[in-house]
Amino acid sequence: MFLKRYIPLAIVFVVGVTMLASxxxxxxxxxxxxxxxxxxxxxxxxxxxxxxxxxxxxxQSSKLIHRKRDWQYSLAAILGFFLTLTFGFIxxxxxxxxxxxxxxxxxxxxxxxxxELQIDNKIANNIYAIxxxxxxxKIKKQYYTQNKAxxxxxxxxxxxxxxxxxxxxxxxxxxQNNTYFAWIFKNVFTPLSATMFALLAFFVASASYRAFKVRxxxxxxxxxxxxxxxxxxxPLGVFxxxxxxxTSFFSFLRLEILQEWIYQYPNAAGARxxxxxxxxxxxxxxxxxxxxIEKSFLGEK
Amino acid sequence: MSKFLENLGSIDRRYIFLIIAxxxxxxxxxxxxxxxxxxxxTIDSFNAIDKIPKDEKVLISFDYGPSTKPExxxxxxxxxxxxxxxxxxxxxxxxxxxxxxxxxxxLQQVAVEEFDLTYGVDYVNLGYRPGNEAVIKGITRSFPxxxxxxxxxxxxxxxxxxxxxxxxxxxxxxxxxxxxxxGSVEWVQYASNPLKIKTSTGVTSIQVxxxxxxxxxxxxxxxxxGMPGAAEYEQLLVNNDIHPVIGKAGKSMDAxxxxxxxxxLFIVIGxxxxxxxxxxxxKY
Amino acid sequence: xxxxxxxxxxxxxxILIFNFAIGGEININVEVDKSDAEGQxxxxxxxxxxxxxxxxxxxxxxxxSQWIELKSINKLSSKIYIKNDILTSLKVxxxxxxxxxxxxAISELFITKAQWFNTSRLAKFIFLLVTSFLILFxxxxxxxxxxxxxxxxxxxxAFEEAVGRATEMGKSVLFVPGIMDxxxxxxxxxxxxxxxxxxMTARYETDLNVPVARSIVMEAGKEIVRExxxxxxxxxxxxxxxxxxxxxxxxxxxxxxxxxxxxxxxxAVFMQGKFYAESLILAETGNSIGAIQIAGTGSQAQLxxxxxxxxxxxxxxxxxxxxAYLSQDPKLLxxxxxxxxxxxAIMIIIVVGVVFESFGAEFFKKLLG
Numbered sequence: 014m015f016l017k018r019y020i021p022l023a024i025v026f027v028v029g030v031t032m033l034a035s036x037x038x039x040x041x042x043x044x045x046x047x048x049x050x051x052x053x054x055x056x057x058x059x060x061x062x063x064x065x066x067x068x069x070x071x072x073q074s075s076k077l078i079h080r081k082r083d084w085q086y087s088l089a090a091i092l093g094f095f096l097t098l099t100f101g102f103i104x105x106x107x108x109x110x111x112x113x114x115x116x117x118x119x120x121x122x123x124x125x126x127x128x129e130l131q132i133d134n135k136i137a138n139n140i141y142a143i144x145x146x147x148x149x150x151k152i153k154k155q156y157y158t159q160n161k162a163x164x165x166x167x168x169x170x171x172x173x174x175x176x177x178x179x180x181x182x183x184x185x186x187x188x189q190n191n192t193y194f195a196w197i198f199k200n201v202f203t204p205l206s207a208t209m210f211a212l213l214a215f216f217v218a219s220a221s222y223r224a225f226k227v228r229x230x231x232x233x234x235x236x237x238x239x240x241x242x243x244x245x246x247x248p249l250g251v252f253x254x255x256x257x258x259x260t261s262f263f264s265f266l267r268l269e270i271l272q273e274w275i276y277q278y279p280n281a282a283g284a285r286x287x288x289x290x291x292x293x294x295x296x297x298x299x300x301x302x303x304x305x306i307e308k309s310f311l312g313e314k
Numbered sequence: 315m316s317k318f319l320e321n322l323g324s325i326d327r328r329y330i331f332l333i334i335a336x337x338x339x340x341x342x343x344x345x346x347x348x349x350x351x352x353x354x355x356t357i358d359s360f361n362a363i364d365k366i367p368k369d370e371k372v373l374i375s376f377d378y379g380p381s382t383k384p385e386x387x388x389x390x391x392x393x394x395x396x397x398x399x400x401x402x403x404x405x406x407x408x409x410x411x412x413x414x415x416x417x418x419x420x421l422q423q424v425a426v427e428e429f430d431l432t433y434g435v436d437y438v439n440l441g442y443r444p445g446n447e448a449v450i451k452g453i454t455r456s457f458p459x460x461x462x463x464x465x466x467x468x469x470x471x472x473x474x475x476x477x478x479x480x481x482x483x484x485x486x487x488x489x490x491x492x493x494x495x496x497g498s499v500e501w502v503q504y505a506s507n508p509l510k511i512k513t514s515t516g517v518t519s520i521q522v523x524x525x526x527x528x529x530x531x532x533x534x535x536x537x538x539x540g541m542p543g544a545a546e547y548e549q550l551l552v553n554n555d556i557h558p559v560i561g562k563a564g565k566s567m568d569a570x571x572x573x574x575x576x577x578x579l580f581i582v583i584g585x586x587x588x589x590x591x592x593x594x595x596x597k598y
Numbered sequence: 599x600x601x602x603x604x605x606x607x608x609x610x611x612x613i614l615i616f617n618f619a620i621g622g623e624i625n626i627n628v629e630v631d632k633s634d635a636e637g638q639x640x641x642x643x644x645x646x647x648x649x650x651x652x653x654x655x656x657x658x659x660x661x662x663s664q665w666i667e668l669k670s671i672n673k674l675s676s677k678i679y680i681k682n683d684i685l686t687s688l689k690v691x692x693x694x695x696x697x698x699x700x701x702x703a704i705s706e707l708f709i710t711k712a713q714w715f716n717t718s719r720l721a722k723f724i725f726l727l728v729t730s731f732l733i734l735f736x737x738x739x740x741x742x743x744x745x746x747x748x749x750x751x752x753x754x755x756a757f758e759e760a761v762g763r764a765t766e767m768g769k770s771v772l773f774v775p776g777i778m779d780x781x782x783x784x785x786x787x788x789x790x791x792x793x794x795x796x797x798m799t800a801r802y803e804t805d806l807n808v809p810v811a812r813s814i815v816m817e818a819g820k821e822i823v824r825e826x827x828x829x830x831x832x833x834x835x836x837x838x839x840x841x842x843x844x845x846x847x848x849x850x851x852x853x854x855x856x857x858x859x860x861x862x863x864x865x866a867v868f869m870q871g872k873f874y875a876e877s878l879i880l881a882e883t884g885n886s887i888g889a890i891q892i893a894g895t896g897s898q899a900q901l902x903x904x905x906x907x908x909x910x911x912x913x914x915x916x917x918x919x920x921x922a923y924l925s926q927d928p929k930l931l932x933x934x935x936x937x938x939x940x941x942x943a944i945m946i947i948i949v950v951g952v953v954f955e956s957f958g959a960e961f962f963k964k965l966l967g
Contacts, residue, residue, distance in 0.1 A: 047448075047451060048448050048451045048452055050450035051445060051447065051451070052445055052448050053447065055444055055446070059444070105376060108457065168440075182467070185467065187419075188414055188415075188441070188442075188465060190487070195415075198380075198415060201417075202380065203383070204380075204382035205382065206379060206380040206381035207380055207381055207383060208384060209381060210381035210384075214334060214338070214573065215330070215331040215334050215335075217577065218330050218334045218573075218576070218577050218580060219327040219330050219331070220579040220582050221577050221580065222325070222330060222577075222581060222583070223584065224585045225581045225585070226584065226585060226588045227585055227588070227589075236581070236585075239581075240578050240581070241579065243574045243578055244574060244575065244578060246519075246539075246542050246574070247348075247542055247567060247570050247571040247574050248348035248349055248350050248351070248567050248571050249348055249572070249574065249575060250343070250349040250570070251349050251350070251526050251572035252348050252349060252571075253347070255349070269351050273353050273355070275353060276522070276526065277355075277526065277530060280523065280526070281523075281526045281527055281530055284523045284524065284526060284527060285527050288524075288527065308368075
């Protein structure tokens with residue numbers, strides 16, 4: 014009881030009150046407490062991700078092994094999981110070349126380079142300057158496989174250059190181009206995310222068709238305001254009421270002006286009222302949790 | 315006839331999806347050239363950015379990912395074009411991990427290909443840091459403590475643009491490209507309001523409602539609202555001779571216009587059916 | 599005597615002209631800005647030169663021997679941020695066109711300290727105290743068995759109806775606690791509501807499926823569901839896989855939940871927590887399978903989507919009041935009453951503020967900070 018109830022409640026109380034106090038007290042040690050607490054939470058959440066990943070694998074593997082209904086989806090989930098894990102922790106890609114010396118025939122080296130990537134005067138001058146400066150230049154092209162990089166290296170060495178093949182550093186492979194992780198991000202994750210978001214356009218249409226009915230006065234006002242905003246927000250609204258002069262008394266009837274007024278005044282007022290209510294709800298819930306009045310998140314009555 | 319009107323209210327949603335797909339697709343192939351008229355919210359944002367003195371550094375936060383790229387990326391491109399044309403220097407950070415890729419793409423297109431600017435002098439990409447609003451709170455005190463290196467692993471003290479930038483207090487203007495949390499709200503709460511730094515934002519259309527109170531109360535200087543806002547900003551760049559042609563957002567507005575019109579038509583059809591059913595119920 | 603007086607005046611005039619010619623003595627004044635609660639702001643004023651003079655400002659912290667240039671300072675009057683609790687001095691150096699030093703001046707040593715209370719937040723502190731007092735006051739009142747009336751909320755009444763419907767149809771209940779982590783108050787509220795729903799599913803022996811987007815939420819959810827099943831005397835019915843993790847990513851999570859809805863076709867869908875753009879995707883899919891849907895969120899931008907697509911929606915405060923409503927615990931009911939009193943006070947303040955602003959009296963706005 015003590016471990017399960019009183020210690021968690023004490024922790025919640027102490028941390029909650031300290032966080033509240035730190036917002037009002039700019040003197041150390043309170044000034045940095047808010048930042049540290051947020052960072053602690055992020056670290057804990059990051060480690061907790063392992064729990065989530067293991068749980069996902071356990072459930073999907075169970076479906077796959079026991080050939081439960083729709084086990085094929087579980088196979089896709091597990092394959093996707095391990096593939097991304099491999100590209101994140103095992104196979105990097107991102108091989109690149111460092112040109113250490115141009116040899117006796119820098120022009121041949123530049124020609125060879127220009128066949129593989131775009132060389133401008135600035136880059137060419139840097140290449141010619143290597144013997145003087147002694148500085149190597151990183152060639153701005155990365156390869157997924159080491160073999161491809163070595164192939165290009167051999168061509169440059171035939172032209173007389175001294176070249177070294179390097180690999181992007183761990184961590185950097187998550188951010189740079191021509192790594193396997195970047196490939197999955199660009200060609201799999203990005204289109205899938207954009208597709209899911211694009212579904213909203215279709216769902217908005219079907220939801221509006223089903224829900225916007227003129228049942229009573231409030232629904233009618235909502236409908237009319239909604240139509241004005243929908244048409245007024247887009248160029249079609251400008252096109253429809255373009256014949257009303259901007260400087261005339263009736264300029265407020267121009268759809269783009271009307272929609273902006275609705276957005277900025279009645280809509281913003283309503284939004285503010287809901288925000289105040291939500292803010293109060295958050296304050297009330299937080300106080301109840303900090304003061305231990307609300308204990309059900311611990312599983313207590 | 316009345317049976318037909320009643321049935322109008324029960325169109326299978328798959329037909330609705332198909333019609334929406336067609337009306338969105340066709341204007342992309344056959345553009346209508348509908349005029350884009352900038353609204354006050356976008357004009358306020360444009361003016362705020364236009365007035366930034368040349369010697370002030372601008373911080374842009376890329377807080378969006380691939381799912382919201384169609385809405386927010388055109389804004390990012392337009393903002394960068396505006397700032398670089400005016401000679402402002404730009405510091406980029408990302409509070410979303412995906413934001414780093416978005417920032418890279420935007421900088422490649424604008425800073426490298428269009429303006430041929432020098433990295434580290436005219437612009438710098440400090441990259442992504444985990445921590446959500448803790449990052450914002452951290453950089454109000456110290457940039458080096460939170461961004462010891464940039465996205466290319468170059469130490470921050472070796473970047474000429476970061477000379478004299480000890481904290482957010484040395485920044486003249488903040489622009490948040492936001493698709494959710496963390497985003498504009500956190501920037502207002504933890505940076506622009508406490509430190510009184512001028513801030514503007516570009517958000518998805520869904521978020522505008524949530525952010526609008528901050529705009530009307532003066533905490534944000536204008537707002538670029540969704541793809542229509544991005545199209546308006548592109549139009550403002552054209553009107554002010556900053557960029558000669560309208561961008562992706564402007565070109566997509568024809569499709570969005572027709573889609574909105576079709577949705578309104580569906581609502582009208584739904585209501586016709588509703589009234590027909592009500593009439594029948596009253597009759598019996 | 600007369601001649602000496604004239605020569606003295608000429609000499610003094612010469613000194614005056616000479617001083618004007620060389621610009622006078624350069625000086626740098628530093629004053630700690632008391633309005634900055636964090637204590638790091640100082641106001642610097644350079645006198646004796648004008649804006650056309652080339653100058654640079656340097657600072658030295660504590661015992662450091664090197665002066666550090668403040669490159670961003672280019673005005674004679676500037677606000678500068680300094681590290682707290684270290685003796686600091688500033689130096690101004692003027693240069694000629696060949697970058698040769700002409701003159702320099704060093705300020706007196708000063709030290710900045712953070713305040714113990716941020717006075718600019720006094721109004722918010724008072725609000726916090728008043729809110730806490732009102733909530734505690736009404737909790738105490740409720741404890742004395744005073745009946746507290748809460749208006750009926752259709753969405754909350756429908757909880758039992760929804761679980762009952764799923765039981766009758768022999769289908770499962772799907773509970774989505776939002777997509778954010780446990781650091782969000784809405785997620786905590788969602789988890790609390792999960793506790794009540796799981797008690798109902800335990801009682802009626804209905805299947806419960808809780809896909810989550812965060813690992814910590816998974817663990818908290820498992821714990822609360824386990825406790826609910828134990829308190830209903832059905833520990834054998836509990837299965838830890840009821841609460842399972844899908845993915846952190848917003849739209850991947852939406853895709854996963856959609857898949858669960860379309861494959862398993864739950865009869866009741868509860869969406870209680872913090873949502874973003876995926877809200878309409880979830881709600882529309884739930885609508886398409888014919889499930890009864892009860893949503894609740896404090897995400898103001900997502901409320902219209904839930905209201906459009908769901909059967910019942912808990913709007914804003916109703917969502918946070920759900921735990922009090924469902925438990926009928928006097929302490930929780932009392933806290934809701936206290937919250938309502940605070941809301942009444944805010945409404946009065948808004949009306950008074952609007953009246954004052956309309957008549958141009960700004961003191962009320964300034965009073966509230």
